[in-house]
Amino acid sequence: MNPLYHYLLKLADDTLIFGQRLGELCGKGPYLEEDIALTNIALDYLGQSSNLFKYAAQVQNEGKTEDDLAFLRLEKEYLNCQLSELPNGDYAQTILKVYFFSVYQKLLYESLMKSSDEQLSAIAEKSLKEVKYHYTHASTWVKMFAGGTDESKTRVENAVENLWEYTAGIFAETEGELDLVKLDIVPDSKVLYENWKKEVSKDFNEFGIKIPESEFMQKGSRTGYHTEYFGYILCELQYMQRTYPDCVW
Numbered sequence: 001m002n003p004l005y006h007y008l009l010k011l012a013d014d015t016l017i018f019g020q021r022l023g024e025l026c027g028k029g030p031y032l033e034e035d036i037a038l039t040n041i042a043l044d045y046l047g048q049s050s051n052l053f054k055y056a057a058q059v060q061n062e063g064k065t066e067d068d069l070a071f072l073r074l075e076k077e078y079l080n081c082q083l084s085e086l087p088n089g090d091y092a093q094t095i096l097k098v099y100f101f102s103v104y105q106k107l108l109y110e111s112l113m114k115s116s117d118e119q120l121s122a123i124a125e126k127s128l129k130e131v132k133y134h135y136t137h138a139s140t141w142v143k144m145f146a147g148g149t150d151e152s153k154t155r156v157e158n159a160v161e162n163l164w165e166y167t168a169g170i171f172a173e174t175e176g177e178l179d180l181v182k183l184d185i186v187p188d189s190k191v192l193y194e195n196w197k198k199e200v201s202k203d204f205n206e207f208g209i210k211i212p213e214s215e216f217m218q219k220g221s222r223t224g225y226h227t228e229y230f231g232y233i234l235c236e237l238q239y240m241q242r243t244y245p246d247c248v249w
Contacts, residue, residue, distance in 0.1 A: 001175065001176075002059055002060070002176075003174070003175060003176025003177060003179050003180055004059050004117070004180060004185065005056055005059045005060050006079065006174040006175050006176060006177070007174055007176075007177055007180055007186055008052050008053075008055055008056035008059060008120075009052075009056055009069070009078075009079045009174075010079045010080070010174045010222055011048075011052050011108075012048075012049045012052035012053045012056060012069070012070075013049075013078045013079050013080035013084075014049075014080045014081055014084055014101075014170075015045040015046065015048040015049040015052070016045070016046065016049040016053075016070055016080070016237075017078075017080045017084040017085060017230075017233060018042075018045045018084045018097075018101060019042045019043070019044075019045030019046040019049065020042075020233055020236070020237055021084065021085070021086075021087075021088060021097075021233070022038055022039075022041060022042035022045065022088070022094075022098075023039075023042045023046075024088060025038050025039075025042075025088060025094065026038075026039050026042070030091055037137060038094075041098060041134055041137070044127075044130040044131075044134065047130075048123075048127045048130070049070065050066055051123045051126070051127075052123060053066035053069045053070055054066045055119055055120070055123065056069055057069055067241065070237075071237065071238050071240075071241040071242075072238070072241060072242075075224070075226060075230060075231060075234055076224035076225075077224060078224065078226070078230070078234075079174055079222050079223075079224065080221070080222075081166070081169045081170045081172065081221040081222065082166050082169050082218055082220060082221045082226065082227050083097065083100065083101065083163065083166040083167065083169060083170060083221075084097075084101070085226060085227045085229045085230045085233060086162075086163065086166065086227065086229065087229060089159065089162065090155055090159070091155075092145050092152070092155035092156040092158070092159040093155075093158075093159040093162060093163065095138050095141040095142060095145070096138075096142060096156065096159040096160065096163055097163060098134060098137070098138040099135070099138035099139055099141075099142050100163065100167055100170070100200070101134075101170070102131055102134040102135040102138050102139075103135060103196055103199050103200055103203075104170050104171075104192070104196055105127070105131040105134070106128070106131050106132060106135050107192050107195050107196055107199070108124075108187065108192060109124040109125075109127050109128040109131055110124075110128060111124075111186075111187035111192065112124035112186065112187065113125050113128065114184075115184065115185050115186065116183060116184045116185055117185045120185065120186075139203060142156060142203075142207060142209075143203075143206070143207045146207040146208050146209050147207070147208065153208075156209065157209065157210075160209060160210075160211075160212060161212060164211075164212045164214075165212075165214070165216055165217050165218050166217075166218050166221075167196075167217070168193065168217035168218075169217065169218055169219070169220070169221030169222070170193075170196075170221070171189045171190070171192055171193040171196070172189070172219075172221040172222040172223070173189050173222065174222050177189065
């Protein structure tokens with residue numbers, strides 16, 4: 001299989017599943033402006049996944065569409081990170097998931113803008129504008145939670161404990177990814193991870209949040225191995241296309 005195809009699926013599946021998860025909160029935000037903000041972030045994720053799936057279908061060159069790749073693959077064929085599958089939880093956990101992912105995406109797209117692959121570079125340039133907003137929005141909320149009441153600080157600290165062990169999985173590599181690194185098509189995920197940890201540590205130090213001491217990290221991201229929540233997400237995501245094949249709006 002083309003390693004670029006795998007890599008594109010990795011990025012597209014992340015944003016697809018993150019978007020699907022955030023979409024669950026449409027109409028359920030803590031207040032109107034924040035409800036709209038979350039919905040817009042979810043739509044940004046889905047827009048990114050659309051662009052990435054289109055390019056992946058082009059690279060695969062088997063006559064499939066972006067909808068085929070998004071809705072008609074088996075569970076084990078999805079390469080998203082496990083963090084994207086986790087329940088939204090309370091609002092602190094929801095925001096912290098967006099924060100962790102936005103720090104990653106900001107570093108990722110800044111690097112991909114320099115890619116030797118012009119189409120991937122163009123997708124990164126367009127997406128980076130959105131991700132900078134996601135980061136500003138999420139980091140502002142995390143800072144407010146940490147500096148707010150005892151309850152708000154406890155909630156964000158609990159969210160860190162719940163999510164931290166899934167963060168390394170964001171940087172897991174797909175098959176053939178190192179070959180793409182050598183060709184200057186994609187950045188080295190190990191380097192991205194180190195830079196991500198520095199960014200998060202810097203922010204957490206400012207916010208007054210402690211990084212968990214445990215170094216344990218969940219494995220399985222990017223391999224088709226998923227959490228127990230993924231099957232339910234996929235049932236909702238694929239229902240229309242599975243029930244009414246080739247349906248269009």
